[in-house]
Amino acid sequence: MSKRTLVIGIVLLAVVCTLPFIVSNYRTFQLTLVLVYAIALLGLNILTGYNGQISLGHGAFYALGAYCTAILMDHWGVPYWATIPVAGAVCLVVGFLFGLPALRLEGLYLALATFALGVAMPQLLKYHLLEKWTGGVQGIVIMKPSPPFGLPLNPDQWLYFFTLAIGAVMFILGYNLIRGRIGRALVAIRDQHIAAEAMGIHNALYKSLAFGVSAMFTGVAGALGAVAVQFVAPDSFNIFLSIVFLVGIVVGGLASIPGALYGALFIQFVPNIADEISKAAPWAIFGVFMIGFVYLMPTGVAGAVRLITSRRRA
Amino acid sequence: MDALLHQVLAGLATGGIYASLALALVMIYQATHLVNFAQGEMAMFTTYIGWSLIEAGMPYWAAFFLTVAFAFVLGVVIERVIIRPVEQAPVLAVVVVFIALLLILNSVTGWIYTYTIKTFPSPFPAQPLFGNRYLSSHELGAIGVTLVVLFLLYAFFRFTPLGLAMRAAAQNPESSRLVGIRVGWMLALGWGLAAAVGSVAGMMVAPIVYLDPNMMGGVLLYAFAAALVGGIDNPIGAVVGGFVVGVLENVLGAFVIGNELKLSVALVIIIGVLLVKPSGFFGRVQVTRV
Amino acid sequence: MKATYGATRVLHGIDFSMEEKSITALLGANGAGKTTTLRAICGMVRTEGTIRFAGQPITGKRTEDIVRLGIAHVPDGRGTFLHLTTEENLRLGAYARKDKTNVARDMDRMYAYFPRLKERSHQQAGTLSGGEQQMLAVSRALMLAPKLMLLDEPSFGLAPLVVKELFGILRKINAEEHVSMLVVEQNAAMALDLADRACVIETGRVVLSGSAVELKKDDAVRRSYLGY
Numbered sequence A: 001m002s003k004r005t006l007v008i009g010i011v012l013l014a015v016v017c018t019l020p021f022i023v024s025n026y027r028t029f030q031l032t033l034v035l036v037y038a039i040a041l042l043g044l045n046i047l048t049g050y051n052g053q054i055s056l057g058h059g060a061f062y063a064l065g066a067y068c069t070a071i072l073m074d075h076w077g078v079p080y081w082a083t084i085p086v087a088g089a090v091c092l093v094v095g096f097l098f099g100l101p102a103l104r105l106e107g108l109y110l111a112l113a114t115f116a117l118g119v120a121m122p123q124l125l126k127y128h129l130l131e132k133w134t135g136g137v138q139g140i141v142i143m144k145p146s147p148p149f150g151l152p153l154n155p156d157q158w159l160y161f162f163t164l165a166i167g168a169v170m171f172i173l174g175y176n177l178i179r180g181r182i183g184r185a186l187v188a189i190r191d192q193h194i195a196a197e198a199m200g201i202h203n204a205l206y207k208s209l210a211f212g213v214s215a216m217f218t219g220v221a222g223a224l225g226a227v228a229v230q231f232v233a234p235d236s237f238n239i240f241l242s243i244v245f246l247v248g249i250v251v252g253g254l255a256s257i258p259g260a261l262y263g264a265l266f267i268q269f270v271p272n273i274a275d276e277i278s279k280a281a282p283w284a285i286f287g288v289f290m291i292g293f294v295y296l297m298p299t300g301v302a303g304a305v306r307l308i309t310s311r312r313r314a
Numbered sequence B: 001m002d003a004l005l006h007q008v009l010a011g012l013a014t015g016g017i018y019a020s021l022a023l024a025l026v027m028i029y030q031a032t033h034l035v036n037f038a039q040g041e042m043a044m045f046t047t048y049i050g051w052s053l054i055e056a057g058m059p060y061w062a063a064f065f066l067t068v069a070f071a072f073v074l075g076v077v078i079e080r081v082i083i084r085p086v087e088q089a090p091v092l093a094v095v096v097v098f099i100a101l102l103l104i105l106n107s108v109t110g111w112i113y114t115y116t117i118k119t120f121p122s123p124f125p126a127q128p129l130f131g132n133r134y135l136s137s138h139e140l141g142a143i144g145v146t147l148v149v150l151f152l153l154y155a156f157f158r159f160t161p162l163g164l165a166m167r168a169a170a171q172n173p174e175s176s177r178l179v180g181i182r183v184g185w186m187l188a189l190g191w192g193l194a195a196a197v198g199s200v201a202g203m204m205v206a207p208i209v210y211l212d213p214n215m216m217g218g219v220l221l222y223a224f225a226a227a228l229v230g231g232i233d234n235p236i237g238a239v240v241g242g243f244v245v246g247v248l249e250n251v252l253g254a255f256v257i258g259n260e261l262k263l264s265v266a267l268v269i270i271i272g273v274l275l276v277k278p279s280g281f282f283g284r285v286q287v288t289r290v
Numbered sequence C: 001m002k003a004t005y006g007a008t009r010v011l012h013g014i015d016f017s018m019e020e021k022s023i024t025a026l027l028g029a030n031g032a033g034k035t036t037t038l039r040a041i042c043g044m045v046r047t048e049g050t051i052r053f054a055g056q057p058i059t060g061k062r063t064e065d066i067v068r069l070g071i072a073h074v075p076d077g078r079g080t081f082l083h084l085t086t087e088e089n090l091r092l093g094a095y096a097r098k099d100k101t102n103v104a105r106d107m108d109r110m111y112a113y114f115p116r117l118k119e120r121s122h123q124q125a126g127t128l129s130g131g132e133q134q135m136l137a138v139s140r141a142l143m144l145a146p147k148l149m150l151l152d153e154p155s156f157g158l159a160p161l162v163v164k165e166l167f168g169i170l171r172k173i174n175a176e177e178h179v180s181m182l183v184v185e186q187n188a189a190m191a192l193d194l195a196d197r198a199c200v201i202e203t204g205r206v207v208l209s210g211s212a213v214e215l216k217k218d219d220a221v222r223r224s225y226l227g228y
Helices: A003-022 A025-050 A059-076 A080-102 A107-126 A128-134 A155-179 A181-191 A193-198 A203-229 A239-252 A257-274 A281-296 A300-313 B002-032 B039-055 B060-086 B091-113 B137-159 B161-171 B173-178 B183-209 B216-230 B235-255 B259-276 C034-041 C063-068 C086-093 C103-113 C115-119 C130-142 C160-177 C188-194 C212-217 C219-226
Strands: C002-005 C014-017 C023-027 C049-053 C071-074 C148-152 C180-185 C197-202 C205-211
Touching: A003 A025, A003 A155, A025 A155, A025 A181, A025 A203, A025 A239, A025 A257, A059 A080, A059 A107, A059 A128, A059 A203, A059 A239, A080 A203, A107 A128, A107 A239, A107 B091, A107 B216, A107 B259, A155 A181, A155 A203, A155 A257, A181 A193, A181 A203, A193 A203, A239 A257, A239 A281, A239 A300, A239 B091, A257 A281, A257 A300, A281 B060, A281 B091, B002 B039, B002 B137, B002 B161, B002 B183, B002 B216, B002 B235, B039 B060, B039 B091, B039 B183, B039 B216, B060 B091, B060 B183, B137 B161, B137 B183, B161 B173, B161 B183, B161 C086, B173 B183, B173 C063, B183 B216, B216 B235, B216 B259, B235 B259, C014 C205, C023 C034, C023 C160, C023 C188, C034 C071, C034 C148, C034 C180, C063 C071, C071 C130, C086 C103, C086 C130, C103 C115, C103 C130, C115 C130, C130 C148, C130 C160, C160 C180, C160 C188, C180 C188, C188 C212, C197 C212, C205 C212, C212 C219
Parallel strands: C023 C180, C023 C197, C071 C148, C148 C180
Antiparallel strands: C002 C014, C002 C049, C197 C205
């Protein structure tokens, strides 16, 4: 890592750590959500960006993680920090199991199947037989955690740092995964799956693993999101959530780790600005930006950043 | 027994609507091997246009036909302007464009018309025909309209030179060029027809589920299920699939799993068919060369 | 018709011309570039240089538009619409035709030339035998009432007697209806019987051209280029 990158890294770290003390509580909450979405987008990127399996239903895994946390906290009084790894583990397993039949579906058909999952999810969550766990249409309310050890932070600031810490762990995990053998295998499968199989990469195992890991990331994000928002309800996990995730990775940059962060900033703050104009405006903007990026900037913001920084060096 | 008959007949009525939308999906798939995720929103948007015309005082059937014509033009324009640049692009790019189209149509409608639910009139009388207890006049009328549309489409494709050219262009674009068919325009025409059929489906379903920008989400899912059951490249299969899915949805919803989980029926059908028999019950099995 | 072009990878410089109402054979080994030449005429591959048809340049035009000028192509592999009926295939041949009044008459003429097509007129074209599909492909091209027909290996997969019959019909059509023909063939012997002139192509270049009669008589040419 060059000295320049190190300096930039330290400056960014300092900024990120002091922000909650400078801005309002609400803004801190929004930044926490940016981190949450960044983790979710990283998850989706592992599956769709790096491994080429299109998921239009990742909102379902987010919902699964969120409900794991909510149910554990509400029914069994599990402390919020302990629910995160559980949500991750559950989503890892469920994602892997979902990945197994998904092996037989290519491109468009997988998109179709995951789209169906995304559309049907709210109804599944409202199912009356599950109501005593899920709280039905009303959902579940979660208590806001207070900072431990009597730290001089208010709850929003604490949640921010908590999410930041988990986010850092997830990003380091994701980075190592992508940069390592597994990541290379995933990309090989995406680009030339027949050649990959011929080279000895066990396609089926890696593809299902990709699903599992991707679901785990998004599930952890869902869990953190539930704690931040303090509330889970079926209608917040509809198909538009999955679509928003797709917007995030396209705009942020497919197959890019920093792309997850750029995308998260985009999907969190655009509605804030556009909401003034009309309730529908953010969605129209998402749609237009998505098409715009596909035609004009397929590598997303991350690709543009890379272009600019590499030109500067040269 | 009585209740079962009622559910089956109601299922046929909604099934006809699913069949129409499924047919639109299959038409586009046959020509391009692409699944139009935005088909539902296209139908919804054009139905709102119809609503505007009726609100402005136009008589129902005039508004109906004008809406269908508008939908046709919209389909052609969308294909030429938005879809054409990505037709040969990788699958992810195409899916993203379709989803973006879905978003834009949905949000523009919400923007212009707001999200308050509106009523959409039915051209059929309020009292059931012959005072029967099973089907409302609208449900019966919807089945009738669906069948007329399907018949017209069938006749068009089977008996007219343009229909023949479109079938040829969908099956074998290269040979079609060699007989002078402008394949690009055939695709655009296909999109136009699909959009027109979709608008009919929208106007038939709106009186039942009420007009709202999100009204086609569930219908689209059922249409996907229907298209897959019948074979995604088989129009007749799509129609049969539509009626089958409609009846299944109603019967299972009323007697087995409850109305709240009806969408899951579509989900299960979709995943089930994709896993067990991806070419559907009437479709052609695709073999890809390695 | 004058054609000068070099599609960089396959054709390095094809230069020949055809006279109206004549039959020219394009001969050469596998991979020499014969099929590519026909595809280039139809605008199906990128070319440099000029192709002129009836005095007008047609390079750069789209295939559909070239067809509408009166050039019918019977492609390598026949290009049959397998899921449509025999009759539908024939009707499609007439799609771009200028005079629609004689379509029915011409379809009857095709059935007269190839009675087996009439027997199978309502069958799916994919169920026809190789030879029948070849006849269908030729008929489909003729339904355009073309001025020029391009035929890519019309004898492929056909029994010799069938080929003789087919070539006889082609000669008849050329004589009576003055349709020019450019025939790509591996079966040089039969092609030279049919054609007036011939060009031999080797690795993307024309290496020899002359009247069919001369080429047939010249033993050296026959042995080195035509393989018999």
